[in-house]
Every structure is written in structure tokens, then in C-alpha cells.
Amino acid sequence: MSELRQDPISGRWVVIAEERAKRPRAFVADNSPVSLEGCPFCEGHEDETPRELFVIREENAEQSEHQWRVRVVRNKYPALELDAAPLATGLLPTDRAVDVAARDTLPGVGSHEVIIESPEHVLRTTDMSPDQLTDVLVAYRERLRALREDPRLKHALVFKNVGTAAGATLEHAHSQLIALPFVPPLIEEELQGAERYYERHGESVFDVILRDELAAGERIVAENDGFVAFCPFASRAPYEMWIMPRVHASHYEETEEPQLGELARLLHDVMHRLDVVLHQPAYNHVIHSGPFDRQNMHHYHWYVEVVPRVTKIAGFEWATGCVINVVQPEKAAEQLRAVMKQA
Secondary structure, three states: OOEEEEOOOOOOEEEEOHHHHHOOOOOOOOOOOOOHHHOOOOOOOHHHOOOEEEEEEOOOOOOOOOOEEEEEEEOOOOOOEHHHOOOOOOOOHHHOOOOOOOOOOEEOEOEEEEEEOOOOOOOOHHHOOHHHHHHHHHHHHHHHHHHOOOOOOOEEEEEEEEOHHHOOOOOOOEEEEEEEOOOOHHHHHHHHHHHHHHHHHOOOHHHHHHHHHHHHOOOEEEEOOOEEEEOOOOOOOOOOEEEEEOOOOOOHHHOOHHHHHHHHHHHHHHHHHHHHHHOOOOEEEEEEOOOOOOOOOOOOOOEEEEEEOOOOOOHHHHHHOOOOOOOOHHHHHHHHHHOOOOO
């Protein structure tokens, strides 16, 4: 069973989850391909994963394990588990003060899920069609809607690791979702910064950023009717991109399917550009969305962050939280724009 521990100085929460060390190649940077026979995410190997939480099937498929398009299952090596604490009892991290002397722990309550993005053994976002990506984005939305009904859970993060440098231990295209009983400090900092700006200026800082980026154009990578992709002004990583909806919305899970289709098309486009410029790099993408218990926030705007893993975090970054980016975002955007859009 995992534990939640709080640093008595910073207030930062840490998940201690020893089960995670049992993952395949958990401590080895191994780029060798996995045989299809040994991949638990391929169609026909459904009995090798934990129980199914959500599935999108082929329209004419019978209600069986096969003929699915996207599956969501519990992580076999979870960082957090819903049955770690009863539904209505037990102190949550937000309910208690730090006790330096006691250094006690809390149950690791939460949810850790895997979104298996294709029945076929594909590796990258660009190996799938925009329609397949739409199914994946719908699965994200439906799981977030289900988890926000649990009063113990305050926030959830959907993220994707591609390549060993980005933390992936299985190559079959998949994403993960971790729901937490607290709002993580970095997310809370972002929320508070956005709220301060709104109080001073009467509009969302995200709306201002989007408007200014569209007006300037130099950091825009690609856009369509619903979304805009750009390299943020203070990019923390080379070729980092944000994909932001044009219409203000604070929560990803409120997005309707037509808009998710537009997001899928733009995501497919920009990931193709990234693959061409950086020769299929390892990367993470993360959905930034509002907390479950704070709906319809005028100051916050959900977005997708794409971070190629082409440089490493070293001592200065680890100690200070201040990163060094070796590629100017304007130049990164220029290179990405220059790539011909995939047909």
C-alpha cells in the first residue's frame, strides 16, 4: 500500500509507492523493442491487465473483450489506490497541518489508471489517425467525469510518457491518469497566479496570452478553428508547446466531442512537426485542468502542454526549480511551422 508523506519545510507532498519499482525495466534505460507476444496492451492480451474501467468498442462489436478501440484499466503497479481509505472517513492531506515531530503518514488514496490507446501495437501519437486520437481524448474526459464524483479526490492529471527518456516503461501507445486527494503545489501555484492576475485586471491571463500570441504570430506553431498551438514565451524546455482552446473553459472534462475532434487533429499535426524536427524524440504531454471542486473558474483556462525530453535536468535545475532552456521559443516555433503539414 502506498503512503502520502509531507515535507515539513516546504509542505510538498510525496507519494511513497514501492510497488512501482516492480514495473518492467523500472530502473533501466532500455530502448530495445518489446516483442508483440509479450505486450500486455495488445488486443488478445486483455487478461494480462487489471479490470476494465472504461472501453470504446467498434460499433458492431459484441460486448466481449475484443474489438475495442480504447481501453482504460487500473494501473498494475499503482502509485495510489481508491480502496486505500474508506469513502467518507479518514483525514485527507488538505485537512491536516504538518507535524514535524511525528512524521506520520496518510493512506495513499487516489486513482492510477492506464488509457490503452490502440488495440494495435503502435508507439507514437503520429502512428494513429486523428479519429483514433479523438477516441483517446473522449476516454480522458469520461474518466475525469467519473472520478470527480468521488468526494475524496480534488484533482486529476492526465499525462503521456513516450520513450524511456520521458519515463515510459512500455512502448505500446498509452497514457496515464492519476487522481489525488489534494491539488499539487505546482498546479496550486498556477491557479493562484491566474487568480491574482484576474483580480488586478478583470480578465484571464490565459485569454491575454492567447490573444497576444495570435497577434504577434512569432511563436505560433499551428492552429485550427477550435485550438491554437504555440511555444510559450517562457518555455522551460526546447520546443515546448501549449495547445489552448480558443473559447475560455477551465475544465477539460466539460469539452464536447466536436471540440475534442479538433484538438485531436491539431495534436496530430504538431506531433508530426515535432517528430520531423527532432527525429521522433521522447516526450511528455500533460493536460492542465481545474480542480474537481472548483468549477467554472473565470481566471483559469485548461490547456495541453507538450514537452520534448531532449535535455536533462541537472543539479542547478533540481536545486532551484529554475530551468535552463537552450532553444529560443521563437526559433523553435519557426522550425516547427516550416514543416509541411501531414496529409
